[in-house]
Amino acid sequence: MNTGRARTALAAATALGLAAALSACTAAATDIGARDDTVTIAVPSWVGAEANAAVAKHVLEKELGARAKLIQMDEPVAWDALSSGKVDAILEDWGGVAEKEKLYVEEKKTVVRGGDLGVTGHIGWFVPKYFADEHPDVTHWKNLDKYADELKTTESNGKGQLLEGSPSYTTHDEALIKNLDLNLKTVYAGSEAAQITQIKKYVEDKEPFLTYWWTPQWLNAEVDMVEVELPKYTEGCDADPAKVACAYPDTPLQKYLNADFAKKGGEAAEFLKRFRWSTEQQNQVAKWIAGDGMSSEAAAAKWAKENRSTWEKWLPEN
Template sequence: MTQFRLGRLSAALAVVALVFAGCAQQGTAGPTTGPSEAGATPLPGTGKTVNIAINPWVGYEANAAVVAYILEEKLGYTVVKKNLAEQVSWEGFPTGEVDVILENWGHDDLKAKYIDTDKTAQSAGELGVTGIIGWYVPAWMKEEYPDIDDWQNLNKYADLFKTSESGDKGQLLDGDPSYVTNDVALVKNLELNFEVVVGGSEAALITSFQQATTQKTPLLAYFYDPQWAWAQPPLVDEPLVRIKLPEYTAGCDADPEAVACDYPPYILDKIVSTTFATEGGAAYELIKNFKWTNLDQSTVSELIANQGMTAEDAGKKWVDEHEAIWQAWMP
């Protein structure tokens, strides 16, 4: 009985040995279906960080949502977003605190300093988005006062726009104090009986126009495109009316204190630190290639501002639905 058990055990061990030998031989032949997980090529961004400035408007946040998602999920980078005003963002280039500004509105003075003189920054190409800035009134005001959209007639309507903050003058409402604006100089140089009042944020500006439209209250304010609110009620049904300021001509805004003309159309571009341009690798290539439309941006902006999505979820949704577009940006 004992001998039989030992014999059966010996036979079993022999079979196991043959199986292991076969596995070992198979292993020496190399994998047949591709590299093992341990030997997989790491993503280009593994262990690397990209510092992106986030300026205070939702369209900018939309740019960053999409770029950050691709950098992290497709290229393996760690992205650090830094909430900064526009000028402060530029100041981060020489210190290394900022690698990228994804949406730059003009700023010829900052370009002269950081790109031309200090050479700590450079353009990474156009964003593909055209920026428009102007003064607007609700549609109902144009219907009731047909000539109100001409700047030369604003003074006769100034009383309509008086508020507790503007005193005995009409109010011209501006947005975030860090935004690109010539409004104080324009009011002075066009001799308008108005006071520029800062609303404090993009959200406050949008709410003011929505309420002025639905409640039929007078409002003259700074506004811009791209902007998700244009495509949503009530503004989609009753579009704001732009005030005709003196026509923009090249150089008419060269002296900020002497500006007496309309805003130009802004061909928005991306700015990166010189260090990032030379050492940023795949991340720099992606950002240089990143180019989309006003509609693309407004689509993501609306998800964040109006549908309550996080920037991360909005970025993922757009990327999932537009692979043909973003694949063209990949390094």
């Protein structure tokens, strides 16, 4: 998922059951159909976003008696659908399509901010701790070329591989490699799930790797990775995507609502505005889904049963 994802990353594993777990499969905005009284939530293609949406759907339906539908969508399509009213909410935005945010929030005013999710996202380049322990200087970008031979793969054309997730994620990595003059090549696994599968294989074999990665992410509790220091982020250093030569910023993740839904959506809209949880809570549900193989519905129900004191605060006040 900001400049990732800032999000808006093998084939059989890529979905990790998303299509089955969500109540609708990936669809273009034009195929969603007309809005009705169902609360429709767009779900970007990473498991943290799936965790948000699954818990929101569970509480909406079980506690507020609403109907909710989840639709997996890449960020650019989701923003268009949000503006048109074909979806009502995005619960985890990383600022990856800033031009659409400006167009729909500031200019057309068809989308409104729904508040902080409560989770701060961070994107960067990471290596496994066992590799950093053996070569401490690899954790600074200026030294990455020294290890290009160890990082190269059959897909990286003789250069060091920078493992990426989904091609739909908005990243600065191509620009960073070019502008920092690094002997690296981005190689896309195809999805977050496929990237995780590849990382686990590298760790099992104790092989070195360099990957685009982020927090929060449930895998961080299982795989110890160390961030590579990139040139310090300063305000505006990523303003021109072609000239980026700095690190990714920390990003408080945001919710957005269709403006009409925000006004007329009643208790459901108020609930989504109040929805706010911690990195640890999101990671727990995400791990149950992606790590333990639970369905998103079962994971959401389990979390809700064990965390009543948290979600009760999200309910509209009578």
